[in-house]
Amino acid sequence: MDASGYVFDLTQHTVRELNQALHNLPEQGPPTAWKVLNPAGEHTVAVGINAPCTVEIAGHVGYYCAGMNKYATVTINGNASTGLAENMMSGVVRVRGNASQSAGATGRGGLLVIEGDASARCGISLKGLDIVVQGAVGHMSAFMAQRGRLVVCGDAGPALGDSLYEAQIYVRGSIADLGADCIEKELRTEHVEALEALLAAARIALPARQFRRYGSARKLYHFSVDHADAY
Amino acid sequence: MTTKSPGLIESHLYSRDVIAEIQRAATEGIYDIRGWGAKRYVPHFDDLLFLGASMSRYPLEGYRERCDTNVVLGTRYAKKPVELKIPITIAGMSFGSLSAPAKEALGRGATAAGTSTTTGDGGMTAEERLSSKTLVYQLLPSRYGMNPDDLRRADAIEVVLGQGAKPGGGGMLLGQKISPRVAAMRDLPPNIDQRSACRHPDFTGPDDLEIKIRELREITDWEKPIYIKIGASRPYYDTALAVKAGADVIVLDGMQGGTGATQTVFIEHVGIPTLAALRQAVEALTELDMHRKVQLIVSGGIRTGADVAKALAMGADAVSIGVAALIALGDNSPAFDAEYQKLGSRAGFYDDWQAGNDPAGITTQNDELAKRFDPVLGGRRLANYLKTLAMEAQIVARACGKSHVHNLEPEDLVALTVEAAAMAGVPLAGTQWIPGRAP
Numbered sequence: 270m271d272a273s274g275y276v277f278d279l280t281q282h283t284v285r286e287l288n289q290a291l292h293n294l295p296e297q298g299p300p301t302a303w304k305v306l307n308p309a310g311e312h313t314v315a316v317g318i319n320a321p322c323t324v325e326i327a328g329h330v331g332y333y334c335a336g337m338n339k340y341a342t343v344t345i346n347g348n349a350s351t352g353l354a355e356n357m358m359s360g361v362v363r364v365r366g367n368a369s370q371s372a373g374a375t376g377r378g379g380l381l382v383i384e385g386d387a388s389a390r391c392g393i394s395l396k397g398l399d400i401v402v403q404g405a406v407g408h409m410s411a412f413m414a415q416r417g418r419l420v421v422c423g424d425a426g427p428a429l430g431d432s433l434y435e436a437q438i439y440v441r442g443s444i445a446d447l448g449a450d451c452i453e454k455e456l457r458t459e460h461v462e463a464l465e466a467l468l469a470a471a472r473i474a475l476p477a478r479q480f481r482r483y484g485s486a487r488k489l490y491h492f493s494v495d496h497a498d499a500y
Numbered sequence: 501m502t503t504k505s506p507g508l509i510e511s512h513l514y515s516r517d518v519i520a521e522i523q524r525a526a527t528e529g530i531y532d533i534r535g536w537g538a539k540r541y542v543p544h545f546d547d548l549l550f551l552g553a554s555m556s557r558y559p560l561e562g563y564r565e566r567c568d569t570n571v572v573l574g575t576r577y578a579k580k581p582v583e584l585k586i587p588i589t590i591a592g593m594s595f596g597s598l599s600a601p602a603k604e605a606l607g608r609g610a611t612a613a614g615t616s617t618t619t620g621d622g623g624m625t626a627e628e629r630l631s632s633k634t635l636v637y638q639l640l641p642s643r644y645g646m647n648p649d650d651l652r653r654a655d656a657i658e659v660v661l662g663q664g665a666k667p668g669g670g671g672m673l674l675g676q677k678i679s680p681r682v683a684a685m686r687d688l689p690p691n692i693d694q695r696s697a698c699r700h701p702d703f704t705g706p707d708d709l710e711i712k713i714r715e716l717r718e719i720t721d722w723e724k725p726i727y728i729k730i731g732a733s734r735p736y737y738d739t740a741l742a743v744k745a746g747a748d749v750i751v752l753d754g755m756q757g758g759t760g761a762t763q764t765v766f767i768e769h770v771g772i773p774t775l776a777a778l779r780q781a782v783e784a785l786t787e788l789d790m791h792r793k794v795q796l797i798v799s800g801g802i803r804t805g806a807d808v809a810k811a812l813a814m815g816a817d818a819v820s821i822g823v824a825a826l827i828a829l830g831d832n833s834p835a836f837d838a839e840y841q842k843l844g845s846r847a848g849f850y851d852d853w854q855a856g857n858d859p860a861g862i863t864t865q866n867d868e869l870a871k872r873f874d875p876v877l878g879g880r881r882l883a884n885y886l887k888t889l890a891m892e893a894q895i896v897a898r899a900c901g902k903s904h905v906h907n908l909e910p911e912d913l914v915a916l917t918v919e920a921a922a923m924a925g926v927p928l929a930g931t932q933w934i935p936g937r938a939p
Contacts, residue, residue, distance in 0.1 A: 285718065285722075289721060292721060312711050313715045316715050316719050317651075317719030317720070319648065336715050337647070337651070337719055351708065351711075355701075356643060356646055356648075358648065371701055371702040374643075375701055375702070377687075394697065396643070397687060412701075413697055415687045415688060416687045434688060434689065435689060490675075491692065492693045494530050
C-alpha cells in the first residue's frame with residue numbers, strides 16, 4: 270500500500286490474491302482505493318467485489334472483469350474482453366477503450382460506461398443496469414433485455430433489441446436493423462430529461478434530443494398463432 | 501386380417517392419439533406445451549437386472565452388515581465439497597414452476613434425508629434457503645434472480661447448459677404462473693408468457709465456459725463445488741468437455757427427465773435415453789482417468805431404489821430426482837382425482853403443470869391452490885420416499901456383496917433386451933454378449 274491506497278502489480282501477485290484481498294474488505298467499511306498494474310489481459314480481474322472502493326486498472330483486461338460488481342467504481346484504462354461487468358449489481362464500471370462481446374450482460378444495477386465501441390450482445394438480458402456506449406455496438410445488442418437502459422452514441426449493429434422486454438434503448442447513430450418485436454417509440458420530454466441525467470452521469474457531452482428511443486412492441490408477450498413467424 | 505370390431509380398423513400410423521393431436525393443432529395453430537417428461541417407451545433401467553451373490557460372490561446380511569450410502573461431491577477443486585448421506589439429490593425446479601410451499605417442502609425433505617436440493621430458473625427463495633441444509637444454486641442462461649449474495653449463500657453452483665427434457669431449449673413459464681412475486685424475482689412484466697434463453701449470455705463454448713467457471717470460483721473464493729448440468733444428447737463429448745472446462749461435478753439428465761413446461765415435440769423427440777447417456781458419460785470419464793474424481797450425477801427416470809442401484813452400478817456417483825419427488829410430495833394423488841377430471845385429466849395422468857391449476861397446490865402460483873399444500877407434511881413424505889430409495893439400493897447392494905452402494909459395478913448387471921445391452925454396455929442375460937463389442 271502506498272500513500273494513495275493499495276497497489277497490486279499482477280506481475281508480482283496473482284488474480285486470486287487480488288480478488289481475495291478485495292473480498293476481504295468489509296461490506297460496510299470505509300471506501301478504499303486500489304490500483305492494479307500490468308493486468309496483461311488477465312481474466313476475472315476484480316470480480317465479485319462487495320464493498321465500496323475504487324479500482325483503477327492500468328491496461329487491458331480479459332474476460333469478466335468486474336463481474337457481479339457491487340458498490341465499487343472500477344475503471345479500466347485499456348480494452349476489456351468478453352463479459353465485462355456481467356451481472357453487475359451496483360457501482361460504476363468504466364472502460365476507456367473498447368469492450369468485447371456481452372458487455373454488461375444481465376446487469377442488474379449501477380452504471381457501465383464504455384468509452385469506445387462494444388461488440389456483439391452488449392446489454393444482453395439486461396435486468397436494470399444502465400449502459401452508455403460512446404461508440405458503436407455490435408449485433409444482437411440488448412437481446413431479451415428486460416429492464417434498464419442501453420444508450421448508444423454511435424451506430425448499432427443488426428437485430429438491435431431482439432425479443433425485447435421492458436428495457437429502453439436510445440441510439441444516436443444509424444441502426445442496421447431492429448430485432449423481433451423492437452420498435453421505435455416517441456422520445457418525450459421525460460425521456461429527454463432522464464437521458465440527459467444519464468449522459469451527465471456517464472460524463473458524455475451530447476444533446477439528448479439527438480437520440481431516438483426504442484422499446485418493445487409487446488407483441489410477443491403471449492404465445493399466439495398470429496406471431497408464429499417470430500417463434 | 502381380423503379385428504375385434506369389423507369395419508373399425510385403427511391405423512397404427514394414425515392412431516387415435518395422433519389424430520387427436522392433428523385436430524388440436526388445426527384448431528389452436530400452436531404446438532402443445534405440457535409438463536412431466538417423455539412418456540413414450542424407451543430402453544431404461546427396467547431392462548437391466550442384478551446378478552445377486554452366488555457361489556462366487558458373498559452377500560452381506562441385510563439389516564445387519566454395513567452398507568454405506570454417503571457421497572462427497574466436488575472433491576476436484578472446491579475447498580468445501582458437498583457431503584451427503586445418500587446419493588439421491590433433488591433436481592433443479594424453479595420457484596415459478598413450483599409454488600413457494602412446494603419448494604420449501606423439497607428443502608425440508610432433502611434435509612431430513614441428508615441430501616441436497618437445487619434452485620431453478622427463477623432464483624433462490626428465502627424459504628428454500630432456510631429449509632435446505634444443502635442447496636445447489638443454478639446458473640441458467642436466463643440468469644433470473646442471479647446475484648452474488650445468493651452465490652455466496654449457496655453450497656454448490658450448477659451451471660446449466662441443458663436439460664434432458666429439452667437439450668437445446670430454454671425455459672418456459674406461461675403467463676398464468678407469472679405472479680407478481682415471480683415477475684419481480686425475474687425482472688419481468690406479470691402475466692406474460694415467458695420464454696427464457698437457451699444459450700448463456702456471456703459464453704459460447706467450452707473454452708469460454710472454462711473462464712466462466714473460473715469467474716464463479718473467484719467470486720466465491722474457490723469454496724463451492726461447480727457442477728455442470730447437461731441434457732443427454734452427445735454425452736461422451738459433453739462429459740469430456742465439461743471435465744476440460746473445470747467441472748467438479750457433472751449432472752447428466754436423460755431424455756426422460758422432467759420439465760415444468762416444454763413443447764411436447766421437444767420432450768418426446770430430442771435427446772437420448774438416460775441408460776445410453778450414462779454409459780457414454782462414464783466411458784468419457786474413465787478414458788480421462790476422471791471417473792470418481794469428477795463426480796457424475798445422473799437423472800431422468802429415477803423412480804425406485806433399483807433405478808438408483810443400477811445407475812450407481814453403471815458408474816454414477818449419485819442420482820437426481822424431479823418428477824418422482826413431486827409425486828412423493830402429492831402430485832397426481834388419487835385424493836384429487838375428481839378435480840383432475842374437471843381439468844380434463846385423471847390422477848396418474850396429470851401433466852398440465854404449465855397451466856398453473858394444480859389441485860395439489862404444487863405446480864401453481866395460485867395462492868388459494870398453494871395453500872392446500874402443507875410443506876411440513878410434503879417434506880416428510882419426500883423424506884420417507886428418499887429413505888426408501890436409499891434402503892432399496894442398500895438391499896440390492898448387500899445382495900451383491902457390497903459394503904457401499906458405490907461398490908456396485910457393471911459386472912453386477914445383465915440386460916433383458918439387446919437394445920438395453922447395447923446401450924448399457926452389459927451382457928444380454930444368459931450370454932456373454934455385449935452388442936457392439938468383440939467377444
